Amino acid sequence: MSVQFIICPHCAIELRKGIKVCRSCDATVSYGVPWPYTMTALLPSIWLAIASHHFFYDSLLVSMLIGSTLFGGLWAMLSMAFDDRVVFRRATR
Numbered sequence: 827m828s829v830q831f832i833i834c835p836h837c838a839i840e841l842r843k844g845i846k847v848c849r850s851c852d853a854t855v856s857y858g859v860p861w862p863y864t865m866t867a868l869l870p871s872i873w874l875a876i877a878s879h880h881f882f883y884d885s886l887l888v889s890m891l892i893g894s895t896l897f898g899g900l901w902a903m904l905s906m907a908f909d910d911r912v913v914f915r916r917a918t919r
């Protein structure tokens with residue numbers, strides 16, 4: 827994997843991708859899938875696990891397997907969709 831660079835929108839300096847805090851203005855940098863999307867993927871997975879729990883004769887293992895498979899699939903899609911997402915958030919002072 828090659829080193830990628832991102833530009834801070836607050837102070838316009840170049841930062842190495844993966845950095846958590848801008849070294850110039852202390853803005854926090856976050857990457858990847860935003861948490862509301864994580865919840866959006868998690869909820870139907872839990873629902874399906876609960877629903878399948880009745881269908882597969884109360885087999886907890888099968889239900890957990892189905893739920894985690896769905897979540898894994900949704901998460902993989904979200905991770906691809908938000909692969910290049912970088913958000914700078916500067917603390918208000």
Ligand SMILES: [Zn+2]
Pocket residue numbers: 834835836837838839848849850851852853
């Ligand atoms: Zn900055």
